[in-house]
Amino acid sequence: MTTQSDIVARDWLHLQELLFRDSYDAQIERFRSSYVYRGLSDRSYELLTSLIRLGSASAILERHLLRNFRKYARRNDVPGDSVWNWLAVAQHHGLPTRLLDWTYSPYVALHFATANLMKFDIDGV
Incomplete structure (x- = not known):
């Protein structure tokens, strides 16, 4: 179930656009998110x-x-x-x-959010 504050990606390309929008850092010449990610397989989990x-x-x-x-x-x-x-x-x-583990990489967080195949039908964060 989505809430009003949820951002839902339509597909993989749209996800990339959402993740890396306004995140290029010219000083280090790479993308660096201003967010940290957790990567939980169930959005209802507490921190x-x-x-x-x-x-x-x-x-x-x-x-x-x-x-x-x-x-x-x-x-x-x-x-x-x-x-x-x-x-x-x-x-x-x-x-x-x-x-608690945190990462600047959305890919690392996605790995942990999707690693449990038994939870493929549950929204992670």
Whole structure:
């Protein structure tokens, strides 16, 4: 179901026009969106982290998950010893974290919005 604020592309070419309208940055000589994208397979999803979706006691759970991840991860794969760097690498490998992934690339967001074939008939964002 569309709302009054929805913008619906007619086809692939129209989608490209909508995504990249007014986004060329002459300084870097490329298109750079002024928007960030999330890429969710269902428009009804809330912006919740994978850790929060697991339920209560997320701070305690995160501490244990990250400790175990650090124990078995290759230290050379993580630049520096910042907890933020560890969280980013852990999330990349599928660990539930307090981080949300965002991208400037509409194509990356489209990938994640359409990756689940079981949701082909649900509007994503």
